[in-house]
Amino acid sequence: MDLLKVDTIKEARSKLAACCAGIMPGTEAVGLTEAAGRILAFDIFSKENIPPYRRSIMDGYAVRSKDLGAAGDMIPTSLKVTGEVLLGTDSSKLSVEPGCCVYVPTGGEVPEGADAVVMVEYCEPFGEDMLAVSKSASPGENVVQAGEDIAEGGILLSKGRKLRSQDIGVLAAAGVTAVPVFVPWRVAVISTGDELVSPEETPEPGQIRDINSYTISARSTEEGFTVMRTLSVKDDSEAIAAALETAKDDSDLVVISGGSSQGKKDMTAALIDKAADHGVLTHGIAAKPGKPTITGFDRASKTLFIGLPGHPAAALMVYEQLVISLWRCMTGREPMRTVKARVTVNTPSAPGRKTFQLVKLAGDEAEPVFARSGMISPMSAADGYFIMDENQEGVKAGEAVEVFLWE
C-alpha cells in the first residue's frame, strides 16, 4: 500500500477494470413487463419475419396495379370485388385475379395476386359487387413486404442497450418474452463517522447529518444497482471491519463514505487493505475535488471496494467516473451521456489534477456553479459537470466543453 503516490482518474479506472477483467456480470431472463430500464445481456436476433405476410397500411382495396393503368378522376377503372380480408381471421386463401380486387383493412394481409392497395377514399362501390377506382397505383403502394420491418435472422437489439419503452414494443412484436439482461451489481453503502447522525435527528453541536450514503444509494438505484443495505457505523475500526466482512459476502461493490480528514482517510485505506486480499489499488486520485478516494479489490469474493471523498458533490462525481463508468463499460453500454455547451465565464482549473466543475445549463450555455468545498446546495442547483484536464489551464468564457448530465 503506497500512501504517497496518487493516481490519475484514468489510472484508477484502469486498475479497477483490470481486476474486473475476468468477472462478467451475471445474466438472467426477465419478462417483458420487468425488462424496461434493464441492460440487455446479449444481441437479440429475430426468429421471424415481421410482418410475417404482406400487410396493408391503409383501409383500401388490394389490386393488381397493372389493372388500373391510367385510372384517374376523369376515367375511373372498374374492378370486381371478390372478397374481404377480416382482421383476426385466416385470409390466406383469398387471391386477387386480373380485373378483380379484395377489401383489406389497415394491418390486413394483402392477398396473393395483388401488388398494391388503393385507399378507400379513391374507391366508389357500384352495382352489386363492382368498384370504380379513380387513381392508379404503383407496385408495392401501401403494402409493407413480409420481413420489411424486421427480417428473420436480423438483429433486433444489441447487447448493452438500456431497454426503453419502445424497445419493449419491439421485443413484444418479435415474441421475445424472456429477455436476457444483466444481473445488477449488489451494493453495500457504509457511512462512517462519530459525527454522523441520521437525517431524522437534529444534529447536536459537532454533529452532522449523513448525506452521502443517501445520495450514493439513490444514485446506485437510479443506475439499476441493487442496494443491499445502507448503514452508518461509528469511527471504530473493529465495527467498520466487521461491516466490510459482511458486505463482502453478499455484495459486488462496497462503498465506504467517510470523512475527509487525513486520519479518517488512512483508517479507511487500512481497513480496505485488510478486507481486500488484493489490497488497496488506489490511494488518492489527482482530482479536485475528490482527492481522498480509495479503491481496493478482494479476489476471493470478487468484491470491489471504494472509499469516497466526504465532499458530497465530489463523492457523486467520483462514483460516476470510477464506478458507474466501469459498470457501463463491463455491460457494453454507451458511456454516460454528455452534451456540448459553452462556458459562460472564465473557469480556473487546479494544475496537475483533473478538475470537476459543476454547471447549470441554459440552452447551449453552461454556467459554472462555484461551490466551496463540502457545500451541498450547489450539487442540487447543478445540471451536471464538466472535467478539465490535468494539463489544461482552465477554460475561457465561450469555450465549448462536454457536460456530463445529471438528469
Add this chain to the structure above:
Amino acid sequence: MDLLKVDTIKEARSKLAACCAGIMPGTEAVGLTEAAGRILAFDIFSKENIPPYRRSIMDGYAVRSKDLGAAGDMIPTSLKVTGEVLLGTDSSKLSVEPGCCVYVPTGGEVPEGADAVVMVEYCEPFGEDMLAVSKSASPGENVVQAGEDIAEGGILLSKGRKLRSQDIGVLAAAGVTAVPVFVPWRVAVISTGDELVSPEETPEPGQIRDINSYTISARSTEEGFTVMRTLSVKDDSEAIAAALETAKDDSDLVVISGGSSQGKKDMTAALIDKAADHGVLTHGIAAKPGKPTITGFDRASKTLFIGLPGHPAAALMVYEQLVISLWRCMTGREPMRTVKARVTVNTPSAPGRKTFQLVKLAGDEAEPVFARSGMISPMSAADGYFIMDENQEGVKAGEAVEVFLWE
C-alpha cells in the same frame, strides 16, 4: 360527438387540460429512500442554517487572521496551540484567543475568536504546544459561514422537481425525511382487437402480437405512473364497455390501444362517449402519423380516456405529447427535454397537419428515420423525434430542429 372535425394537437391538449383544471393530483409523504424519481409536490424551505455553525473546509488550525500579519516561508509566525476540535463532540466551548490557535479537522466547527483556518501543510508544531505558521490568512479563508450553504428559511427545492440523487442528499442534509410528492396517476391500458395475440404466442395467419399495450405500459411506468392493469380485449363492444367501467373505478387514466381501421376507431369513440359522462372531447387529431386519436373525460369519476392510434411509434408520440405533457404541466414539471440538432436531409411534412419525424442523433446531427406506416423497428432505432408545424413545408437539410429525446 362530432365525427368530422379533427383537432390540432394544441386544441386536443387544451380540451384535456380544461377538464383537468379542477383536479389536482393527490400528494403523499414518502421517506428519503423512496423519494428518488418522484415529483416534489410543494416548495421545500430549510428550517435550519446549513452548516449550523462556521465550518472548516480543511484539516488545519483555526487562527485570528490579524495575528498572522505577513507570515510567510521566510518569517513564520508563532502561535500557541490551545486546543483541538474533535468531530462528533461539542466544541462550542473552545475559543481562540489572540496569539493562539486551535486544531480543526475538515468539517469541524471553527471556534469563536478565530476567523480563518490555515492548512496543516503550512503549519509546523514545535516545542510543547507551539506552532510555526508560514502563511498569512485572509478573514474567512477556509471557513464556510453558518447558513452559507443553505440559509434558514431559504428555498431548498422547488415544487415540480423530479428528485435526483443529489436532491435526496440535500433533503437529507436539511433533515427533510418526509418528502411531499405527487401521487402518480393510476393507469389502465386496454388493448382491443380480435387479431391480437400475446407476445408469447405465435400469430396464426391474420393475427398479430400485441405491441402497443406493452410499449405504453412501459412508458407509463417510466414516467412514474402506476399501471393498474394491462389487458387485451376482443372486438366486442360489451366486453370493452365492461373493461372501461372497471377502469373508471380505480384509474385516473384509461388508455385504449385499438386498431387503426375506420370501423374500429368509430367503435372506440362510441364506447368512450358512452363511458365518459362529459363525452368525447377529440375525435381525430391533425397529426401524421397519429390521426386516429380519441380523447374523452368522465366528470363523475374524474377519469381521462385516450384512444391511441394503432401505429406503434405514433401511439407513443401521441401519448407523450397529449398525456405525459399534461401530467408534467399539472405537476409543475419542466416539459419533456429537447435538444437542438441539424437535420441531415430534406424532410417533407404533411400539409395542414403536425408531422412527427423520428430521428437518430449523432452529435448535433439528426438523421431522419423514415418509417412506413405501422412499422415497429424504426421506433427502436430512433433516439427521439421532432415535430413539423401545420403550415411548415418540411425541413431542409441543415436546418435546426428541437428533438424530443427518447432516453
